[in-house]
Amino acid sequence: MNGNLKAIINSFDITGEKVSFTAITDGHINSTYKVTVENGEEIKKYLLQKINTFVFKNPDELMQNIVCVTEFLREKIRKNGGDETRETLTFIKTRDKKNYYRAENGDCWRCYVFVDDAYALNSIDSPEIFYEAGRTFGCFQSLLSDYPIETLYDTIPDFHNTEKRYENLENAIKNDRAGRVKKVEKEIEFIRKRKDDTHLFTDLIKKNELPVRVTHNDTKLNNVLFDKKTGKGICVIDLDTVMPGLSLYDFGDCIRYGASTAKEDEHDLSLVSIDLKLFEAYARGYLETAGSSLTEKEKELLAVSSKILTLELAIRFLEDYLNGDEYFKTDYPDHNLFRTKAQLKLVEDMESKMPQMEEIIRKI
Numbered sequence: 411m412n413g414n415l416k417a418i419i420n421s422f423d424i425t426g427e428k429v430s431f432t433a434i435t436d437g438h439i440n441s442t443y444k445v446t447v448e449n450g451e452e453i454k455k456y457l458l459q460k461i462n463t464f465v466f467k468n469p470d471e472l473m474q475n476i477v478c479v480t481e482f483l484r485e486k487i488r489k490n491g492g493d494e495t496r497e498t499l500t501f502i503k504t505r506d507k508k509n510y511y512r513a514e515n516g517d518c519w520r521c522y523v524f525v526d527d528a529y530a531l532n533s534i535d536s537p538e539i540f541y542e543a544g545r546t547f548g549c550f551q552s553l554l555s556d557y558p559i560e561t562l563y564d565t566i567p568d569f570h571n572t573e574k575r576y577e578n579l580e581n582a583i584k585n586d587r588a589g590r591v592k593k594v595e596k597e598i599e600f601i602r603k604r605k606d607d608t609h610l611f612t613d614l615i616k617k618n619e620l621p622v623r624v625t626h627n628d629t630k631l632n633n634v635l636f637d638k639k640t641g642k643g644i645c646v647i648d649l650d651t652v653m654p655g656l657s658l659y660d661f662g663d664c665i666r667y668g669a670s671t672a673k674e675d676e677h678d679l680s681l682v683s684i685d686l687k688l689f690e691a692y693a694r695g696y697l698e699t700a701g702s703s704l705t706e707k708e709k710e711l712l713a714v715s716s717k718i719l720t721l722e723l724a725i726r727f728l729e730d731y732l733n734g735d736e737y738f739k740t741d742y743p744d745h746n747l748f749r750t751k752a753q754l755k756l757v758e759d760m761e762s763k764m765p766q767m768e769e770i771i772r773k774i
């Protein structure tokens with residue numbers, strides 16, 4: 411594999427004598443390597459990433475989106491006196507000036523500068539750090555508030571269309587391609603009881619009651635980098651799904667992952683719940699940087715968005731399980747089922763705490 415990777419990194423505008431690779435296995439979609447390039451005393455670090463073209467069908471449009479978005483951000487960061495090399499991603503072009511490299515076997519690779527002295531988290535160790543994540547995602551949304559939204563491609567159409575996601579699940583149940591429906595009757599029933607929730611946002615969009623904004627759409631905790639020295643949130647990464655969307659998608663999804671007391675695929679469901687202190691910390695950070703641009707309706711729905719986004723991901727995990735695990739990377743046979751169960755438990759816990767969550771938002 412390493413020989414292969416060497417040939418791939420060589421297609422980018424990078425020079426160096428000694429090159430080494432380390433796999434980074436956090437994400438569920440793309441394959442990522444950290445690349446260290448040595449040139450005598452000088453050491454440079456990059457991220458090399460294979461784009462999952464089963465998930466992202468049009469790498470040209472995808473790369474066009476994120477190169478333009480990062481350039482837009484760079485300009486703003488510079489104007490605001492920030493550090494443009496650390497507060498957004500910097501892509502490296504190929505030697506023939508393309509945004510990504512297409513290998514002979516069709517694989518698509520991109521490369522960007524590794525942000526050094528920064529770290530990502532897979533779980534929260536303190537409310538302060540989650541508050542920082544809230545500030546960082548809120549800031550990202552504000553910086554992009556005047557981005558020309560009509561120029562963005564939909565990299566995955568209907569990505570957060572929960573109503574469509576529900577229909578897809580019903581189709582997967584009907585087709586039962588992997589013969590697994592009989593194993594998940596309880597989960598299906600739980601989701602069907604909440605069918606009304608799945609069109610809450612689509613109904614409001616149709617009635618023009620929620621503004622469409624430039625959103626990140628995958629605000630998992632490990633998609634924000636923190637500065638090693640200061641602990642402050644500095645950079646939002648994983649920009650593949652930056653598309654027109656609702657602020658509620660970004661808020662809800664980050665709560666879903668970061669404010670849970672357990673892992674996304676926890677087997678012991680008694681450990682899965684929403685931590686209200688973390689919920690409050692994130693909401694504070696997010697509202698500090700994005701609050702003034704939100705409408706009353708958006709603020710009103712922040713608490714419930716956490717539940718909707720959690721339900722939506724449970725629906726996606728279950729659909730993938732029924733289709734034979736073709737979308738999300740899995741580490742063992744029933745991985746998507748465990749993920750589904752943990753997300754549904756979280757939905758249940760959020761439902762029982764919804765009045766408190768709403769009160770927290772009102773208070774802030």
Ligand code: GN1
Pocket residue numbers: 436437438439440465627628630633648650651674723
């Ligand atoms: C995927 O690749 P990663 O882990 O950042 C997925 C998200 C899910 C998440 C669940 C393009 O994100 O939508 O919320 O897994 N990304 C895509 O962990 O489908």
Ligand code: MG
Pocket residue numbers: 437438630632633648
């Ligand atoms: Mg990611």
